[in-house]
Amino acid sequence: MSMPSLARAIAAAVLTVCASSVFVLAPSVAGAQNFERPVRLIVPFAPGGTSDILARLISPKLSAAIGQSVVVENKPGAAGNLGADAVAKAQPDGHTLLLMDVGSLATAPSLFSDLTFDVQKDLAPISMVMFGPYVLAVHESVPAKTSKELIEYAKANPNKLTVANSGVGGANHITAVVMAKELGIQWKNVPYKGGAAASRAVVSGESGVIINGAAATMPFVTNKRLVGLAVTGEQRIASAPDLPTFKEAGLPGGDAGTWQGILTTGGTPPAMVARLNAEIRKILELPEIQQKIAEQGGVVRAQSPEEFRNWLKDATTRWGTIIREAGIKGS
Template sequence: MNRRHLLGLTAGALALPALTGARAQSFDRPVRIIVPFAPGGTSDILARLLAPDLTRGFGQNVVVENRTGAGGNIGADVVAKSPPDGHALLLIDVSTLATAPSLYTRLPFDLKRDLAPVTMLIYAPYILAVHPSVPARNAAELVAYAKANPQRVNVGHAGIGVGNHLTGLLVTQHWGADLTQVPYRGGAAALTAVAAGESQMIINGATATAPFCKQGTLRPIAVTGPARLADFPDVPTFQELGWPAADSGTWQGILAQGGTPAPMVNRLAGEIRTAMAVPATAERITALGAVNRVEGPDSFRTWLDNEIEVWGRVVRANNIKLD
């Protein structure tokens, strides 16, 4: 083997990692965003808002698919069992996802092994709202009404064990009131049911709930988060009222399949960060009552690990099991 041949082989070998890295970051077919809830909820609204800009960034069509059921686990499992190449993404309320390991003893995927955090997207506080037929105009009147009418106030929520269900449990236990928790197939279905008077109260993300309150279909009573919402300046926060779960809300994030190469995870995170910064998108997110919380994969994983522990304690304390 002559020197020129040897140098050629060496150069080729050195180029392999670069080629592999470039290939690991490329998109060669449409990208699916799996939303594990019905159309019209916060996750669905956000996915459809981002899809056009991500289509431009990825150079491939981005398609939103709703795969509902099992509190988001059916959609999560679709992504967990997809090829680890960044072409199937899960957009979900990650606080809800974090309850899954505590709720299910036979979960079809391992959250920490089979799903890879890419980036957090937004935080939107919860709005606690009631149907206009409820004779309560403020928090004190609602608590008094709920305590005086045990089991006659139905609380609609997105499914057993999801974030707004657990927040509702903590709050109503704090009230000392006996309310009936009614699970629906996602937040959008719960909103529709409460707006129709089928259930009387809901705790749900501001992104999806605020429009109902602005229309007068629902009456806002209180909000989570660090401050009152600009659209409802007279509605107090949970913290002001001394209620628990004051910092709960809908934390939307995107995850890929576990084992997705780090270069692809970083490419995804970068393109999503760019899409979230588009002025029209940023303005829409603010108008929906949400806050941009984009952050990298590592900090997102740390946050998720903490949520698994925090909400796991709530699930165990209330002895909630779904299998």
């Protein structure tokens, strides 16, 4: 065979090998992004809270995008750790998702010495979903129509007020602890299984005060079943323009709130995480979704997986310091 013929033969062989490689690899890459069965979207709190509301808002859109049903599953308990553990131990293929106030994940390592999963290793961040302000509200029996009156009453009646929260060590619990410390008041913190249960406890008069996500709490304020006093965040919310911000009311903790995010099992292929991130961000860009989140007092906060991971790492460090200084222990 002549040299030119030999060169052409080698070139043809190389092209054949490359084509074969593409043929073999392409299906595996595509397969890494496909959904082969229904997806579980676990909310680690009882129905009716902010996480549950968001899950049921997003799940139909995600189902249409991936061609599989997305089933919302409430799995309350252990301040959100029970549901998070179920996702952490699921098959790492992107078919089991977690939607929750990720502030609880940030506080868990500092609160629970017997935590059964590693937040950083066993869970893979997909995207932040929204930031929702907290609403400070009271039962009508509490003699306070303003934040100032509430603080005056709390100072005059140490430990008489009970503050309902969504679980020991949750961000709303810690916010109440920080407020008490900085305002020089004493009140009792009472944990419930999620923000919805905490709201109902204050509506019934079982507890007197709540600091909780606007999505779960504002309906009770609007219906006059709770008395709203103030909201966290940088601005007043559209659904309650008369409520001052914490800063306007002279309250500490104005940057607190509920940070809702979606994660999956650690070790899930990056291609699947990227696919989920892309689909969720498309959903969050829909005007109807943004409007419904805004109606709940929230703001869409989509992030890349890496941005979300960095947020969670920083929050874990920041909240951990507060927890240790306040001597808060999980139960």
